[in-house]
Amino acid sequence: MKGLQERNMGCHHLGSRGYAGKRSIWAKEDAEHESLGIPDPLAEFTIPQERDIIRARYHWDPVKKVLETDAVTTEFMRLLKEQLKIVAKSDSPSEVLARPKWDTPFNRALNILKGLTVDIRPSYGRVHDVGDGATWKKYYRETTEERKERRRLNEENIDKKVEIAIEKKSAETVKAAVAAAKEEIAASYSALQKNTLP
Structure with missing residues (x-):
């Protein structure tokens, strides 16, 4: 059990309602931060799965007036940026279509963070950080x-x-x-x- 716990990516701040409950709260907070002129540290992450996993591990420090996170999340963000750059540089449209749906920069960065082989598919069952009980078959469905x-x-x-x-x-x-x-x-x-x- 301890080995499984070590593979978790930082502590999230979701609460009992999960991503569905937090998205509206995050939208209000982000609008407030924008009105105060505080830059969005997650602006470059546009895919909901990527943005949600990172945003869930950030918290607002009302004293310093900044969004803060832990070292593990910061490392994941760095790895994710690297994987996004690699995809942007190297992939032709046919290579993108040739990949399975689960082979994304997000899953590659998560594998590196966990110390796994880069191209290992996620395990069946629930999908990492999508929330709402999204199953593997539903999220990565292929016709x-x-x-x-x-x-x-x-x-x-x-x-x-x-x-x-x-x-x-x-x-x-x-x-x-x-x-x-x-x-x-x-x-x-x-x-x-x-x-x-x-």
């Missing part, structure tokens, strides 16, 4: 057509990677053969010069 398209794109990506590897290998083979031929010609030429000189 038959979406699943077929994802598998087709995965096969295409694999075919492309194999093709690139073959081209690279054949280029290396040609390069090695040319280098060997040059060495052989140079050796023959030097041997021929030694034999013809008096």
